[in-house]
Amino acid sequence: MFFRREPPHAHGRVARSAVVLVNLGTPDEPTRGAVRRYLKEFLSDRRVVEIPRAVWWFILHLIILPFRSGQSAGKYQTIWMKDGSPLKVYTERQAAQLRSTLAERGHEVTVAMAMRYGSPSLPDVLDQLKAEGHDRVAILPAYPQYSGTTTASIFDAVFAHYQQIRNVPELRLVRGYHDHDAYIDALAASVQTHWESHGRGEKLVLSFHGVPKRTLLLGDPYHCECHKTARLLAKRLRLREDDYLVTFQSRFGKAEWLQPYTQPTVEQLAREGVKAIDILCPGFISDCLETLEEINMEVRHAFESHGGQRFSYIPCLNDGPGWITGLAEIAEQHLIGWPTIQTPAQRAERQRDAETGRARALQLGASE
Numbered sequence: 001m002f003f004r005r006e007p008p009h010a011h012g013r014v015a016r017s018a019v020v021l022v023n024l025g026t027p028d029e030p031t032r033g034a035v036r037r038y039l040k041e042f043l044s045d046r047r048v049v050e051i052p053r054a055v056w057w058f059i060l061h062l063i064i065l066p067f068r069s070g071q072s073a074g075k076y077q078t079i080w081m082k083d084g085s086p087l088k089v090y091t092e093r094q095a096a097q098l099r100s101t102l103a104e105r106g107h108e109v110t111v112a113m114a115m116r117y118g119s120p121s122l123p124d125v126l127d128q129l130k131a132e133g134h135d136r137v138a139i140l141p142a143y144p145q146y147s148g149t150t151t152a153s154i155f156d157a158v159f160a161h162y163q164q165i166r167n168v169p170e171l172r173l174v175r176g177y178h179d180h181d182a183y184i185d186a187l188a189a190s191v192q193t194h195w196e197s198h199g200r201g202e203k204l205v206l207s208f209h210g211v212p213k214r215t216l217l218l219g220d221p222y223h224c225e226c227h228k229t230a231r232l233l234a235k236r237l238r239l240r241e242d243d244y245l246v247t248f249q250s251r252f253g254k255a256e257w258l259q260p261y262t263q264p265t266v267e268q269l270a271r272e273g274v275k276a277i278d279i280l281c282p283g284f285i286s287d288c289l290e291t292l293e294e295i296n297m298e299v300r301h302a303f304e305s306h307g308g309q310r311f312s313y314i315p316c317l318n319d320g321p322g323w324i325t326g327l328a329e330i331a332e333q334h335l336i337g338w339p340t341i342q343t344p345a346q347r348a349e350r351q352r353d354a355e356t357g358r359a360r361a362l363q364l365g366a367s368e
């Protein structure tokens with residue numbers, strides 16, 4: 001059988017809509033074994049590492065997994081929270097608050113959270129939504145800027161999942177929101193609030209996750225979208241061109257990635273006599289290993305050891321109230337046309353239709 005057997009068609013079931021907030025994924029525990037399992041799944045994705053499979057298999061299994069797993073586990077231990085990995089804790093909180101915010105705005109919609117790698121896995125969450133009778137699903141990646149390495153990989157997983165399904169739900173895929181007012185406003189508010197309580201540095205560094213430079217040359221819009229986010233944020237904050245810089249972090253491997261790299265740039269600023277910087281990672285909507293350890297520990301140390309005096313890390317948007325309303329606005333725009341908001345009269349009519357459908361099916365002897 002090419003396609004999975006469906007549960008018997010439930011006549012007259014009221015249609016349900018869902019939003020799935022999808023993030024990258026993270027290890028289940030800060031241990032060598034758990035990090036190895038996570039890295040193996042993540043780094044086996046062709047969207048993430050685009051080199052010939054056979055060559056990559058040897059590099060991954062003989063060099064990266066044996067060496068990096070223990071090293072990364074040690075880093076995860078430094079940021080682990082009481083309830084787990086920060087990336088997962090914040091994504092869970094965002095989904096929970098998005099659920100209540102959409103409900104307060106009158107939407108009848110399920111909000112779930114899933115991870116592209118690790119758990120809860122995207123296929124498991126999509127199966128669960130199907131079992132609950134959702135026939136409309138909106139996929140909301142946790143990536144404001146589109147990249148083939150991240151956003152498209154989530155879409156691949158969604159398509160691969162539904163390729164085995166007979167009765168596919170109606171789908172909406174949020175491609176990005178790098179220039180959405182709600183996102184830019186939330187970033188600007190977070191920087192302003194930080195400046196009000198911690199003072200303002202001489203430069204604002206906007207550090208985005210890097211990707212191989214080759215992806216830009218092959219047409220990936222990620223680099224452009226990062227710069228556009230930065231320009232819009234700078235405009236909203238009324239910054240001059242020399243008040244802020246855009247950099248790229250988390251380089252992996254030996255190939256050239258998008259430049260300028262965050263750590264050498266920050267060291268250069270310190271060498272040039274800049275004493276105080278603020279640093280924000282606008283591409284990450286949740287704090288994670290790359291922000292809490294790489295930026296707030298490693299890059300902080302690099303700045304301070306090159307003569308910098310005040311390194312001020314501005315947390316990610318996480319579950320701040322301004323951002324949750326922003327996320328709800330973005331979700332709402334993609335729910336347009338779906339019956340998530342109803343007057344009591346419309347709800348009663350929908351219920352009546354469902355009951356009539358069920359009665360007719362019973363009369364005709366159809367199975368429920």
Ligand SMILES: C=CC1=C(C)c2cc3[nH]c(cc4nc(cc5[nH]c(cc1n2)c(C)c5CCC(=O)O)C(CCC(=O)O)=C4C)c(C)c3C=C
Pocket residue numbers: 024025026027043048049068072085087143147149150209210211212222250252283284287288289290
């Ligand atoms: C190997 C290539 C990688 C590409 C390309 C890449 C792109 C990319 N990643 C994010 C967001 C995150 N990445 C995170 C961790 C992480 N990223 C890579 C590699 C690539 N990322 C690795 C090997 C790791 C694991 C950690 C490590 O061993 O260093 C995370 C944090 C995960 C967590 O558990 O906290 C995020 C988030 C984006 C947005 C992106 C391209 C735009």
Ligand SMILES: [Fe+2]
Pocket residue numbers: 209250
């Ligand atoms: Fe990454």
Ligand SMILES: [Fe+2]
Pocket residue numbers: 250289290294
């Ligand atoms: Fe990193």
